[in-house]
Amino acid sequence: MTSEQSGHSSAQRGGHGRAQGGGVRRRDDAGRERNRSTTRNKTETAPGQRTRVADPARLVAFEVLRAVSADDAYANLVLPARIRKHGLDRRDAGFATELTYGALRAQGTYDAILATCVDRPLSELDPAILDALRLGVHQLLAMRVPTHAALDQTVGLARAVIGAGPSGLVNAVLRKVAAKDLSEWLIELSAGITDEVKKASIEHAHPEWIVRSMRQALVAHGRDVSEITALLEADNAAPVVNLVALPGLGDLAEAFEASFTPGELVADSALSSGGDLGRLESVREGTVRVQDAGSQLVARALAGVEVTSGKDGSEERWLDLCAGPGGKAALLAALAAQKNAWLLANEPAPHRAKLVEQALAAIPHDSWTVRTGDGRDIGREHPGAFDRVLVDAPCTGLGALRRRPESRWRRKLSDVAELGPLQRELLASALDAVKPGGVVAYVTCSPHVAETIAVVEDAMRKRTDVELVDAGAALDTASLSGAVHAGNTTAAVPGHRMMAQLWPHIHQSDAMFIALIRKNG
Template structure:
């Protein structure tokens, strides 16, 4: 299978396609989607960032904006699968095609197989797009490949691609995932849940709001039109634009997945001594915002740490609403402490990870990540957990958190650190979240989209002994 990562090495150095003059008349929606895909596959951009940017650039709104968003996110979500289908239909390796042609074909394939676009309309608009952004020389090729793709629906094509495969391999292909991710899920879930878990990643997450303690309440959000959703006691959902709510505009509430809320809540509920709290990897600030409010309820304060300057700035902006709580934000490396050791009552270590628990939010990431990415992160994750332990005072509690269910970067990291230290003990994390059922993984918490409607967050709680 051709990996979508390769395209940046073969694409011309022409840069962004914004502003290019098409030779054909083409609707702004398809052009915006193509420009976004070009940046995602050619420059490593993120769909959730570049998508809104190109939509705004083309001044799309309403149905057009929604259609462009679906074209971008839906194509990214099934990108590797669509490339395999294109190869099967054309008999050609996508690496032998112009990268722009591959992007155009993937957009057309999504319209044919992943949307309700009539086949003739999907082919006509895609051929028109190819002629406009690539040139007339590729029109016949694009037309021919798309017509061959119409021979089967998506289930038919994935059946062809999965022929001869069994178990996690077959489920991964049928549910539009790389096979290694299917195996990672199969290592953790009962066999009957692997398919539903993978399928849940193909359903866009509904934005969840957090009512930050001391600044707003779920009741205030409900009065403004939101709905209390749980399982977090601070969660609510809102069908409209969150910025329409006064509490969100003022920073007293924000968009935050309920899973992120729950791991912060568990840390706050654990028995611990009095003292400062530390958020070791705070960017972009969602958990820090919630932790600051929870600390203030105990008349305690939070130090938020972020290594990247632009993300540290985001954290500081997030915490501005907590005037009376007096949180502190610094830009520093969590593995090189710039703060007193052995001083913090509670430490949050939400470490950099593969992000396999947020695939429904980051549609392109499943095709960018590889098993090597997980391996490369493990040493950093262990170092950050060691640093978090050193920062905790005797009796202090450390939360090790990832937005990934992969065993190597979750339980594997915790157990490696436990084996190297004699001053740690595990806390029964599931017992601190009684409102969440079926999330216990031994003494750890593992959330899942298909079970809990949250990102697949992992939580381990540890106590530093004297």
């Protein structure tokens, strides 16, 4: 989103140009001469005349960054509410969105730049000042906002919401930042560094441990490590909004009238660069939902794979073991309703269970039930009870960094090890809960080897009654014209027995992993 697209006034975007020439001679009341330009740049030379109010679009971005920093909030949940609260029009909402997500994505790189421009450790700065600085850096180095506008508006924001004293610090630091463009800063920060992981971390704004993990994941999932640059760049690209029409219930005609385009990867989907989705009645009703194409595909793959557990003609029973907040559960429930099946959506957290109920509200209520409880107990309490089971396991979410850019700075390598036991216990419970002849889909929104291949292979080693089903083939069947495996876009994992991995730089989806496991019998 450029500054021209943002809809700001010329004063907000550019202000007056820098004074040229020596100006004209003037005398004060005492007769003394003074030299003053007739076109003085008030941003630089007249502190008393600088912007004293916060531009609404920048204020929204600031409030979101504060919620993320102070409250561990997710930007994608906070931003829409702040846009509505401040009544931003479409262009200003677009500007606020680009500013928010851009500052969050590049936070590590921007902090490295700021560390060279501040005379103290960044940890000693007031967190609100640091967030204002990050917004200023993004405008200066990565948006088409004139330098004087970026300075004036960021200083005005700081003055209005933090105070006059801090605004002086913001002004001084951002002037140092503005002395170089982004490429010059990257050259300076990378000078003398030979480690490829460290260099990629600086250039593409990912923590080193994530860069290293992604390199390992590419190789383990059968791709070339040279794709790491394309993968990191895809993480930093603004994500396209994906819609899904719930089968048998939703219709995308309204979305297409609003300039959405048909999805190319999965049926009944639509794509858009953004906008207020709340204006679509079908979205408000819940028959059309926001859902990444990768999530749609894995749900459809499970729903479409052959099972032999229900050959007696009885109603199939499906289970979503980790259903919150309800996106995949809604699609599964709609698919189940079409097949005269029934879905149990399990969620351990009561507040998330309510979100699941809301997500399922548009689907006939005799097709589903929500259970609040620990998914690890279901295999013991309901052994051999379900024909299809989805284990959308809690994970680091490294596959969705496009949509949750703050996660890359919030997650730690230790999270991988901490989540491992839970992932294994949930998969074990699912394998106990599925009927002989039924299928379990183990799914993560992460390509990390320890959360994907390792978990599945551990489960397979511990049991003699299970076998892998070709997940790549199931994704092909679920996709439009086998689009998952077109050209060099294969999701299959060579050498790992029919597991599959989607990639943002290949499939334009989140990095969803899926393994399909059938219980023998």
